[in-house]
Amino acid sequence: MMAWLSINFHVLIATLKKLAKAPFSSFFSICVIGLALSLPTGTYVLLENLESVARTFASPPQISLFMAKDASHVDVSEIEKRLKRDPSVDHFRFVSKEEALKRFQQDSEFSDVAANLATNPLPDAFVVLAKQSRDLESMSGTMKGWPKVEHVQLDSDWVRKLDSFLNLGRTAAVILAAVLGAALVFITFNTIRLQILTQKDEIEVAKLIGATNTFIRRPFLYLGALQGLAGGAAAWLIVAAGLYFLNGGILELARLYSTKFALANLDMRESLLLFLFSACLGWLGAWLSVTRHLWQIDSV
Amino acid sequence: MISFKSVGKRYGGFEALKHVSFSIKKGEMVFVAGHSGAGKSTLLKLLAAIERPTSGSIHLGDQDIGRLKQSAIPYLRRKLGLVFQDHKLLYNRTVFENVALPLQISSFDPRESASRIRAALDKVGLLGREKSRPVELSGGEQQRLCIARAIVNRPSILIADEPTGNLDSEYSEVIMDMFRSFNQVGVTLLISTHDEAMLEKLKPRIITLHQGELAS
Structure with missing residues (x-):
C-alpha cells in the first residue's frame, strides 16, 4: 500500500513538472477545456439564479x-x-x-x-x-x-409557465454538458495522443524491459485528469468573471427598483462536482488514448 | 532451464526459423552464431516473448513462453536481462535515469535503488558518468550502459543480441570479459554474434544457425 502510494505520488509530481515544462501548450489546452465547460456551467448558474428569483415570487399551486x-x-x-x-x-x-x-x-x-x-x-x-x-x-x-x-x-399561472421554461432550460444545460463533456474527452484524447507520440520510444523501451500496461498508462492518466481538473477550474473562473461583470449592471438595475439582488456563483458542493466531473472526463480521454496506443503495440 | 522444441517462426511467406530444438542448462554461457539473416535475432526475440513462435514450444523453467498471456509477459521480461543491438536507450534521460528505469518498473524501493544503480554502473565502468546523457557517450559506452540497465535487476538470465556488433575488437573484449564475470557468479547467458574471431578465442558452446535451421 505504501509502495503504491509512493509510486502514485511520484508520478503526480512528475506530471506536474511535465505540465510546468510546457506552460504554453498546457495553458492552451486548459483554456480550450475551460471555455468548453464554461458554457454549460454558465447556463446552469443562470438557471439556478432565475429559479431562486422565481421562488421568492412563487405562490403555492x-x-x-x-x-x-x-x-x-x-x-x-x-x-x-x-x-x-x-x-x-x-x-x-x-x-x-x-x-x-x-x-x-x-x-x-x-x-x-x-x-x-x-x-x-x-x-x-x-x-x-x-x-x-x-x-x-x-x-x-x-x-x-x-x-x-x-x-x-x-x-399561479405565470409561475408554472416559468417552471416549464426553467425545465426546458435545464434540459438544454444537460444537453450542452453532454456535448461539451464529450468535446473535453476528445480534446484530452488528442493532447494525450500527441504526448504519447513524443514519448513513443520511452513506451517501447519500458515495455521491452517489463513494464505493465498499468505502469505505462499511469502518468498519462494523471496528465489527462490534471488537465481536465485545471480546465474545470478555468471554467469556474470564466463563469465567476462573467458573473462579476453581469452583477455590476444588475446592482444598478436592482437599485432603481430598490431591491437587493445579485447573481450567485456555484456553491461549494457544485464547484467540487464540476472539478470532479472535469477531472474524470480528462482521465477518460487519456485512458482511451493510451489504451488505443498500447493495443496497437500489443497487436503487432 | 531453457528449451526450444521444434520451434518455427514465419513472417508472411518467409520462414525465419525452421524446426529449431535445443536446451540450455542453468549457469551456461551459450553463443548463437550465424550470418546476418540466419535467424539469430528472431531466436532471442522469441525467448523474450517479443515475437511469438508460429510452431513448436519454448519453455523457460516450467513456463510455456509461446503461449504466455499478454498480461504475463511483463513479469517474464523482468526475470531476463536484455541487451539490444541498437541499445534502446532513452536519450532525454541521464545515464543514471536510464539504469533506474527497470527498478521503477518493478516498483523497487526508491531508497535502495540508488545503491543498486551505482553498483550496476560500477560493474560496467560508467560510475563517473551518472549525470551524462547517452549522446555524450561513445558507442562502446552506450553498449555498456545498456548492459548496466540489463543487470540492475540482477536477472538470472541475460540475453544479448549482437552486443559487440558495432564495436572494435578492443571494446568487444572488454564486454566479453564482463559477460564472463557475470557467468562466473551463476548468470545464464545467451549471446548472439557473428564475430568468428571471438568465438575462436573463447571456444564456448555455440548454436549455429544457417538460413533459419540449426547447423550441426
Whole structure:
C-alpha cells in the first residue's frame, strides 16, 4: 500500500513538472477545456439564479373557486364534498362571504369603500391547494363545470409557465454538458495522443524491459485528469468573471427598483462536482488514448 | 532451464526459423552464431516473448513462453536481462535515469535503488558518468550502459543480441570479459554474434544457425 502510494505520488509530481515544462501548450489546452465547460456551467448558474428569483415570487399551486352569488348552503356543501373526494387536492379552505367582507374592511386601503357598501357584494369562495402544480390546469377545467361555480382562478399561472421554461432550460444545460463533456474527452484524447507520440520510444523501451500496461498508462492518466481538473477550474473562473461583470449592471438595475439582488456563483458542493466531473472526463480521454496506443503495440 | 522444441517462426511467406530444438542448462554461457539473416535475432526475440513462435514450444523453467498471456509477459521480461543491438536507450534521460528505469518498473524501493544503480554502473565502468546523457557517450559506452540497465535487476538470465556488433575488437573484449564475470557468479547467458574471431578465442558452446535451421 505504501509502495503504491509512493509510486502514485511520484508520478503526480512528475506530471506536474511535465505540465510546468510546457506552460504554453498546457495553458492552451486548459483554456480550450475551460471555455468548453464554461458554457454549460454558465447556463446552469443562470438557471439556478432565475429559479431562486422565481421562488421568492412563487405562490403555492393554488386555485381560487368563487361561488355564484345566489349559491345556497346546500350548494356550498356539495362543492365541499366534491373537493374532499378529489385526489389531486392537497387541502382547501372555505372563505365565507362574511369573512371575506370582514377582511376587506380590515384592509386599510379599501376600508372607506367597504364602509359605504349597503350589501355584501362578495361571494362565498374556496381556496384550493393542489398536490402538484401540473394538475392545476385540468383541475380548474373540471371545477368550472361544477354547479353554482361562478369563476375559477388560477393564482399561479405565470409561475408554472416559468417552471416549464426553467425545465426546458435545464434540459438544454444537460444537453450542452453532454456535448461539451464529450468535446473535453476528445480534446484530452488528442493532447494525450500527441504526448504519447513524443514519448513513443520511452513506451517501447519500458515495455521491452517489463513494464505493465498499468505502469505505462499511469502518468498519462494523471496528465489527462490534471488537465481536465485545471480546465474545470478555468471554467469556474470564466463563469465567476462573467458573473462579476453581469452583477455590476444588475446592482444598478436592482437599485432603481430598490431591491437587493445579485447573481450567485456555484456553491461549494457544485464547484467540487464540476472539478470532479472535469477531472474524470480528462482521465477518460487519456485512458482511451493510451489504451488505443498500447493495443496497437500489443497487436503487432 | 531453457528449451526450444521444434520451434518455427514465419513472417508472411518467409520462414525465419525452421524446426529449431535445443536446451540450455542453468549457469551456461551459450553463443548463437550465424550470418546476418540466419535467424539469430528472431531466436532471442522469441525467448523474450517479443515475437511469438508460429510452431513448436519454448519453455523457460516450467513456463510455456509461446503461449504466455499478454498480461504475463511483463513479469517474464523482468526475470531476463536484455541487451539490444541498437541499445534502446532513452536519450532525454541521464545515464543514471536510464539504469533506474527497470527498478521503477518493478516498483523497487526508491531508497535502495540508488545503491543498486551505482553498483550496476560500477560493474560496467560508467560510475563517473551518472549525470551524462547517452549522446555524450561513445558507442562502446552506450553498449555498456545498456548492459548496466540489463543487470540492475540482477536477472538470472541475460540475453544479448549482437552486443559487440558495432564495436572494435578492443571494446568487444572488454564486454566479453564482463559477460564472463557475470557467468562466473551463476548468470545464464545467451549471446548472439557473428564475430568468428571471438568465438575462436573463447571456444564456448555455440548454436549455429544457417538460413533459419540449426547447423550441426
